[in-house]
Amino acid sequence: MKTDGRLARMLHVLVHMGLLGGRETSERIAQMLNTNPVVVRRTLGALREHGIVESEGGRGGGWKLTRSLDQVTVLDVQRALTEGPILAAPISRDHPTCPVERASNSVLEKAHAAAETQLIAKYAATTLAQIAKDAKHKASGTSR
Amino acid sequence: MKTDGRLARMLHVLVHMGLLGGRETSERIAQMLNTNPVVVRRTLGALREHGIVESEGGRGGGWKLTRSLDQVTVLDVQRALTEGPILAAPISRDHPTCPVERASNSVLEKAHAAAETQLIAKYAATTLAQIAKDAKHKASGTSR
DNA sequence: GATATCGTAACCGATATTGTTACGGAAGGG
DNA sequence: CCCTTCCGTAACAATATCGGTTACGATATC
Numbered sequence: 002m003k004t005d006g007r008l009a010r011m012l013h014v015l016v017h018m019g020l021l022g023g024r025e026t027s028e029r030i031a032q033m034l035n036t037n038p039v040v041v042r043r044t045l046g047a048l049r050e051h052g053i054v055e056s057e058g059g060r061g062g063g064w065k066l067t068r069s070l071d072q073v074t075v076l077d078v079q080r081a082l083t084e085g086p087i088l089a090a091p092i093s094r095d096h097p098t099c100p101v102e103r104a105s106n107s108v109l110e111k112a113h114a115a116a117e118t119q120l121i122a123k124y125a126a127t128t129l130a131q132i133a134k135d136a137k138h139k140a141s142g143t144s145r
Numbered sequence: 146m147k148t149d150g151r152l153a154r155m156l157h158v159l160v161h162m163g164l165l166g167g168r169e170t171s172e173r174i175a176q177m178l179n180t181n182p183v184v185v186r187r188t189l190g191a192l193r194e195h196g197i198v199e200s201e202g203g204r205g206g207g208w209k210l211t212r213s214l215d216q217v218t219v220l221d222v223q224r225a226l227t228e229g230p231i232l233a234a235p236i237s238r239d240h241p242t243c244p245v246e247r248a249s250n251s252v253l254e255k256a257h258a259a260a261e262t263q264l265i266a267k268y269a270a271t272t273l274a275q276i277a278k279d280a281k282h283k284a285s286g287t288s289r
Numbered sequence: 290g291a292t293a294t295c296g297t298a299a300c301c302g303a304t305a306t307t308g309t310t311a312c313g314g315a316a317g318g319g
Numbered sequence: 320c321c322c323t324t325c326c327g328t329a330a331c332a333a334t335a336t337c338g339g340t341t342a343c344g345a346t347a348t349c
Contacts (some may be wrong), residue, residue: 005337009237012249020245026294035239040338042295058295059347075252088232088260093153095179101164104279105156108219112267116232116260123256135248149306170325181308186326202326203316 007044010034011078014041015053016133019070024063044082051081071130079124088117151188154178155222158185159197160277163214168207188226195225215274223268232261 014030027038027045034041045064048054053073056064066073079087090113092106158174171182171189178185189208192198197217200208210217223231234257236250 004233004235006235006237007337008235009246009249009253010239012252013237013239013243013246016245016249028294033240033243034237037339038295039297039340042297043338046296056295057347058293058345060293061348062294062346064295075256089148091148091150091152093150093157093178095154095157096177099157099177100280100284101160101276102153102157103283104276105153105160107279108156108267108271108276109153112219112264112271115267116264119263120256120260123252123259127252127256132245132248132252135251136244139247140244151306172325182326183309183328184307186328187307190327200326201316202314202324204318204324206316206325208326 007082008075008079011044011048011082012075012129012132014045015048015066015073015078016070016129016136018054018064018066019129020133024057024061024065026063030064048078048081051077053077053081069130070133071128073129074125075127075129076121076124086113086117087120088113090114151226152219152223155188155192155226156219156273156276158189159192159210159217159222160214160273160280162198162208162210163273164277168201168205168209170207174208192222192225195221197221197225213274214277215272217273218269219271219273220265220268230257230261231264232257234258 014033017033018025018030027041030041030045031038045054045056049056052067054064055067056062090106090110092109093102096102158177161177162169162174171185174185174189175182189198189200193200196211198208199211200206234250234254236253237246240246
């Protein structure tokens with residue numbers, strides 16, 4: 002399945018924006034992401050609605066972070082992109098009243114809930130500042 | 146996104162097959178899953194290749210479990226359906242040499258690996274026999 | 290007013306699962 | 320033998336999501 006690359010792209014570009022410090026246009030950001038400005042506006046628009054970035058139109062406009070990198074977690078970005086569970090439990094709804102189907106779904110839901118808890122903990126514990134620091138390490142020293 | 150319901154469907158039908166004990170045709174299984182026989186053959190075919198069920202053609206043919214319910218785990222079924230990771234890390238590949246992209250991807254990969262570990266542990270710890278037992282509970286007493 | 294930007298709608302393309310039709314092969318009953 | 324009951328498989332449409340692209344309007348600065 003084609004994976005949804007929006008979270009990774011947003012982390013990538015937010016860190017760049019934080020390191021550059023100023024305002025960036027959709028055009029420049031699109032080059033960072035190897036895509037085009039409309040995709041950038043679409044995706045950054047979701048972050049704007051959650052107060053992570055702000056935009057200004059007109060000449061000299063563009064996108065800017067509203068907080069410093071150490072005040073944005075991966076989870077913040079994820080929540081801005083999509084509401085609800087990150088990992089959808091792959092349940093079936095063929096015979097909703099069948100006890101066997103209900104028991105199967107229940108097992109899957111609990112397992113995925115545990116995995117999601119793990120995922121959220123990691124996302125919440127990682128700030129963009131840490132990613133920026135890792136990137137500097139990778140750029141110079143050994144990559145692990 | 147539309148979730149992949151194959152795992153849930155296979156758990157559902159395998160438990161039914163185990164409880165019924167005999168051989169079932171694709172037609173009857175399709176009725177259990179509220180679908181049609183071709184879908185059943187397609188999906189059960191993957192389980193056959195991994196030795197979980199066996200099939201026979203011709204009159205009196207059909208599908209049968211090769212092991213008892215307590216000897217098949219959810220993980221076995223998952224592995225039969227798809228190889229590789231269950232949770233794909235949603236990484237980006239826009240600029241593979243960019244240290245910032247690499248650092249972002251690395252964070253996501255580690256978080257998803259932790260979540261997948263959790264998921265696999267749950268899948269491996271649950272047998273179809275346990276699901277069958279849960280289903281009997283649900284059918285009679287309170288649902289939890 | 291000209292120019293640089295964002296905002297947004299509309300559409301196509303790629304991908305994965307599901308549903309469906311169609312046809313062929315195999316096993317067993319009469 | 321032929322017929323019925325099965326599975327095996329190919330081929331195609333439908334659906335849903337994300338990504339890419341074009342087009343046009345709104346807005347802020349020069």
